[in-house]
Amino acid sequence: MTPVSRQPPILMVALSPRRATYTLIKSSRKASVNILGWDMLKILHYLGTVSLSKNPSKMATPEIKIVTVDGYPKIEGAQAVLYCDLRTQVSMGDHDAVFFDVVKVEFNEVFTPRPRVRDYKCILHIGGSDYTSSTDSVVSFDKGRITN
Ligand SMILES: Cc1cc2nc3c(=O)[nH]c(=O)nc-3n(C[C@H](O)[C@H](O)[C@H](O)COP(=O)(O)O)c2cc1C
DSSP states (O other): OEEEETTTTEEEEEEOTTOHHHHHHHHHOEEEEEEOBGGGHHHHHHHHHOOTTTOTTGGGOTTOOEEEETTEEEETTOSEEEEEEEEEEEEOSSSEEEEEEEEEEEEOGGGSSSOOTTTOOBEEEEETTEEEEOOSOOOEEETTEEEO
């Protein structure tokens, strides 16, 4: 996932046509991007390794609480939620480049006013079942010089 335009706010997600999620997004034209903190890693891994097409009760597990806001699903406890409308998709290969208009954003205090990396352990996917996290140090440039 990456932002591609700030004005208007558009993001791109690489989605395989095999994902049940993608089929749902194409029919509803709505999606939400839920940013989960390190404390929700188990839920993230579950959502990323179990498919709704093979497990119709994927979302019925008690650890995951979904609320619907104006027709958009939202995972309770997410650090931030981007509410998205499907704009267009481009076929690329085994994944499509799927573009979304971000119509609303919610975020909690760790993103206010900028991400507070000391309070927010970002989940980074290494590959397969392996994950790591961001460091808590911040490096800034002030007139070309690095300050910590
Ligand atoms: C950390 C992680 C990241 C993933 N990222 C993507 C992705 O960017 N695009 C994609 O199509 N699948 C991605 N996947 C794979 C899907 O999440 C996975 O196939 C999932 O079972 C799809 O569920 P669904 O069929 O219910 O939509 C990722 C999986 C994991 C664990």
